[in-house]
Amino acid sequence: MARWEGPLKKIDDYRWEIPQSYKSGMRVPGLIYADEKMLESIREEQAPEQVANVAFLPGIVGYSLAMPDIHWGYGFPIGGVAATRIEDGVVSPGGVGYDINCGVRLLRTNLREQGVKAKIGSLLSELFVNVPSGVGSKGKIRVSTRELDKILSHGARWAVEQGFGTRQDLEVTEEGGCLKGADPDKVSIKAKERGLPQSGTLGSGNHFLEVQVVEEIYELAIARVMGIEEVGQVLLLIHTGSRGLGHQVCDDYVRMLREAVRKYDINLPDRELACAPVKSSEGQDYLAAMACAANYAWANRQCITHWARECFVRVFGKSLSQIGLEMIYDVAHNIAKMETYEVNGKKLNLCVHRKGATRAFPIAHPDIPSRYGKIGQPVLIPGDMGRCSYVAVGTERAMKESFGSVCHGAGRVKSRSAAKRSLRDEDVARELASRGIQVRAASKGGLAEEASEAYKDVTEVVEVCHKAGLCRKVVKATPIGVIKG
Amino acid sequence: MKRFDIIDHTADIGMIAYGRELKEAFANAAYAMFTLIADLEGVKEVACRQIEVQARDQESLLVSWLNELLYLFDVEETIFCRFEITQLDENNLKAKGWGEKLDRARHSLKAGVKAATYHMLKIEKDNGYKIWVIFDA
Numbered sequence: 001m002a003r004w005e006g007p008l009k010k011i012d013d014y015r016w017e018i019p020q021s022y023k024s025g026m027r028v029p030g031l032i033y034a035d036e037k038m039l040e041s042i043r044e045e046q047a048p049e050q051v052a053n054v055a056f057l058p059g060i061v062g063y064s065l066a067m068p069d070i071h072w073g074y075g076f077p078i079g080g081v082a083a084t085r086i087e088d089g090v091v092s093p094g095g096v097g098y099d100i101n102c103g104v105r106l107l108r109t110n111l112r113e114q115g116v117k118a119k120i121g122s123l124l125s126e127l128f129v130n131v132p133s134g135v136g137s138k139g140k141i142r143v144s145t146r147e148l149d150k151i152l153s154h155g156a157r158w159a160v161e162q163g164f165g166t167r168q169d170l171e172v173t174e175e176g177g178c179l180k181g182a183d184p185d186k187v188s189i190k191a192k193e194r195g196l197p198q199s200g201t202l203g204s205g206n207h208f209l210e211v212q213v214v215e216e217i218y219e220l221a222i223a224r225v226m227g228i229e230e231v232g233q234v235l236l237l238i239h240t241g242s243r244g245l246g247h248q249v250c251d252d253y254v255r256m257l258r259e260a261v262r263k264y265d266i267n268l269p270d271r272e273l274a275c276a277p278v279k280s281s282e283g284q285d286y287l288a289a290m291a292c293a294a295n296y297a298w299a300n301r302q303c304i305t306h307w308a309r310e311c312f313v314r315v316f317g318k319s320l321s322q323i324g325l326e327m328i329y330d331v332a333h334n335i336a337k338m339e340t341y342e343v344n345g346k347k348l349n350l351c352v353h354r355k356g357a358t359r360a361f362p363i364a365h366p367d368i369p370s371r372y373g374k375i376g377q378p379v380l381i382p383g384d385m386g387r388c389s390y391v392a393v394g395t396e397r398a399m400k401e402s403f404g405s406v407c408h409g410a411g412r413v414k415s416r417s418a419a420k421r422s423l424r425d426e427d428v429a430r431e432l433a434s435r436g437i438q439v440r441a442a443s444k445g446g447l448a449e450e451a452s453e454a455y456k457d458v459t460e461v462v463e464v465c466h467k468a469g470l471c472r473k474v475v476k477a478t479p480i481g482v483i484k485g
Numbered sequence: 486m487k488r489f490d491i492i493d494h495t496a497d498i499g500m501i502a503y504g505r506e507l508k509e510a511f512a513n514a515a516y517a518m519f520t521l522i523a524d525l526e527g528v529k530e531v532a533c534r535q536i537e538v539q540a541r542d543q544e545s546l547l548v549s550w551l552n553e554l555l556y557l558f559d560v561e562e563t564i565f566c567r568f569e570i571t572q573l574d575e576n577n578l579k580a581k582g583w584g585e586k587l588d589r590a591r592h593s594l595k596a597g598v599k600a601a602t603y604h605m606l607k608i609e610k611d612n613g614y615k616i617w618v619i620f621d622a
Contacts, residue, residue, distance in 0.1 A: 045495055073497075074619055075603075098600045098621040135523075135597035136558060136587060193559075193560045204596050205597065205622055247555070247600045247621070248552075251552050255540075255545060259541070270604070271544075271603040271604075272602055272604045413495070415498065416596065416622060417492075442594070443597070444594060444595050445596055446596050449596055
């Protein structure tokens with residue numbers, strides 16, 4: 001792939017602008033958060049061109065943004081954020097992605113590294129059996145079509161009503177685990193057919209369950225509010241999304257909105273940016289279906305949480321209250337949300353597309369749980385399985401310039417096929433084991449594709465966001481046990 | 486004749502499928518996609534299924550064809566290992582797919598793909614046909 005040679009104007013050490021004049025049709029400039037070193041690898045592919053392309057979307061305000069974990073996606077770059085006016089702007093399924101409400105959920109425990117490492121093999125085996133994973137994995141829940149509609153309408157709330165988890169879990173889930181405006185009638189039969197058997201499954205690709213150990217605490221007072229007290233404490237991280245149901249919703253609506261692009265005569269540089277006015281019937285239908293898929297994903301993570309708790313109880317022979325496993329937070333990183341921001345001194349109602357970007361609301365924001373009112377919303381940033389993950393909190397600066405958004409992970413540097421050519425599953429597993437990380441993988445080639453070599457170093461990504469002021473680092477955790485889908 | 490090449494795309498995965506005729510290229514595209522889902526060597530041709538897809542234009546038809554097969558894999562758990570396109574025009578496709586129901590004890594699954602996208606999609610006629618597709622993986 002050709003190197004991107006377009007203009008990047010330095011604003012400061014962590015901000016680079018693609019001028020609006022770069023391409024005729026751009027309605028706003030582009031802005032990439034990165035340091036000078038990262039910029040080199042970002043230029044190696046066409047992701048910056050995608051940042052410029054997103055700036056074509058009618059109604060886009062501020063900047064077409066990209067976080068430091070930016071990489072080349074389809075239509076939108078991964079790590080992209082775009083806010084469009086609800087009044088006269090568009091919504092684009094490509095700005096959300098195929099895995100609607102792919103997201104992460106973090107739980108804390110009272111357990112410590114030593115005790116868990118001693119039993120990590122049996123813990124992983126138990127998790128591997130009880131949380132269905134892998135390509136086309138089928139869930140343990142058998143729901144009727146009517147019941148599925150309830151999942152689509154109520155999300156994680158449905159799961160809690162069924163006994164999977166507690167009300168406290170919902171309090172610390174973005175949107176309470178239930179995005180408003182969901183209408184199951186806007187989800188195709190096909191999407192529902194795919195959703196029926198896959199409820200409560202991890203899936204494959206980069207989805208995982210990770211048993212982690214707190215390695216470093218940067219802000220102890222903030223960490224304590226989240227229930228993280230000391231280095232060596234064990235955490236559990238869950239990363240999954242809306243499975244085949246979400247993929248089908250995206251596919252259905254990309255096709256439908258390609259028609260809308262003709263109907264509303266929208267000028268786009270890439271077909272995958274297909275969109276419709278937010279207020280049009282097509283736009284509203286997509287948002288209603290997207291909310292259903294988002295809710296399905298939250299129910300999914302909620303069910304998995306419940307089974308993971310059962311596994312911990314069985315393996316450690318303690319009660320759940322002794323073990324802890326309380327939720328810290330659950331955030332979506334592929335979603336479109338209706339939010340209000342001040343842009344150039346004016347309050348605007350916006351549709352914020354986060355495609356591989358995490359919401360990062362600051363202290364005292366009305367949409368974050370009261371328990372985090374004084375620290376800001378926890379932001380969960382997973383790295384690859386051989387490195388580490390971060391917990392951060394949102395800032396006022398993110399509200400002012402990135403529509404309350406920050407990075408979502410490490411970002412790939414090596415394609416899946418290139419990783420598989422140069423690495424073998426067995427070698428990856430052995431290398432990880434030698435560093436105290438046990439892995440179980442459901443898919444052949446899954447470990448090679450997800451090896452550290454295939455990713456940017458998440459530490460560098462988080463460092464840029466921290467220094468740019470979009471979030472504040474709180475905790476760093478490293479994996480000791482990984483289940484790869 | 487080479488049936489397909491898997492191509493690198495940082496976040497995802499792509500392919501170029503070849504065919505003397507467009508029908509053959511569509512069939513090879515589907516075959517290439519299933520090589521990303523499972524090891525096809527152990528998959529037997531015990532079931533045959535009719536598949537029909539309609540779309541507004543040829544490119545949509547290609548994406549719909551591939552995504553229809555992903556839907557069938559999710560819902561019916563069929564791993565397809567051979568395809569024959571029986572009818573193909575600008576808006577309609579009829580095909581037969583051979584394969585068998587997924588047997589986790591016997592079949593070796595890979596990381597799979599989530600969906601075929603329109604990103605960089607291209608159907609080119611040049612001494613036969615060439616098809617480019619990028620998947621969300």
